Amino acid sequence: MTRPTGRLRPDAVLVQAVIAGALSFAHLHDLAAAAGQSGWKAWAYPISVDLLLVAAWRRLRNAGPSRLAWCWFLIALVASLGANVATAGFLDLANPPALLRLGVAGWPALAFLGGTLLAHSTGDPAPVPAAPASAPEPAPEPAAEAVPAPGPVTDDTPALPAAAPAPAVTVPAPLVAHARKVAADHEARTGSPIDTDTLRARLGVPAPMADAIAAQLA
Numbered sequence: 001m002t003r004p005t006g007r008l009r010p011d012a013v014l015v016q017a018v019i020a021g022a023l024s025f026a027h028l029h030d031l032a033a034a035a036g037q038s039g040w041k042a043w044a045y046p047i048s049v050d051l052l053l054v055a056a057w058r059r060l061r062n063a064g065p066s067r068l069a070w071c072w073f074l075i076a077l078v079a080s081l082g083a084n085v086a087t088a089g090f091l092d093l094a095n096p097p098a099l100l101r102l103g104v105a106g107w108p109a110l111a112f113l114g115g116t117l118l119a120h121s122t123g124d125p126a127p128v129p130a131a132p133a134s135a136p137e138p139a140p141e142p143a144a145e146a147v148p149a150p151g152p153v154t155d156d157t158p159a160l161p162a163a164a165p166a167p168a169v170t171v172p173a174p175l176v177a178h179a180r181k182v183a184a185d186h187e188a189r190t191g192s193p194i195d196t197d198t199l200r201a202r203l204g205v206p207a208p209m210a211d212a213i214a215a216q217l218a
Helices: 012-034 040-063 067-090 098-120 173-190 196-203 207-217
Strands: none
Touching (some): 012 067, 040 067, 040 098, 067 098, 173 207
């Protein structure tokens, strides 16, 4: 047989929480009554302290850690813990000090301020993310390598029409500027101007384009 669902089972943690809450509630009531708050006012003080404590803890759980929530959580915790300690015989509740009367009398305004700030504030500002680094400029595509002219024909073969001259290699301006920086860096490190082979290896371009770049750098 299966156990029927929906029954309330005793939980040691829940029972302990109810007992601790009842004792703290009673201590806060006794402290408020000793400070001159009678009738329903004395019962309203523990409700106010516990509600502020719960509101601050809920703000910490839902919105994450913040200075505002931690501040009011500690204030409510000190008020609750202070009442528990004060009713343990450390204070003469028959003749409470003036500072205790002042604190109990000013608590409603303090609790109202804390509850309002917790309910309507947006929390600590989120950090502004750093701007992403700009992507490097893509290197220009090398131009097609020029086709060499055909060699001389022999006498026993018919003469072929002369091939058109190879087109001049066009070098983009950004590549020339980059080549100047490479050449200057090479001369600064070695003390001698960069040669065409080294320039071609550093730039990764074909030989004709390296010759054209070297001509513009000269």
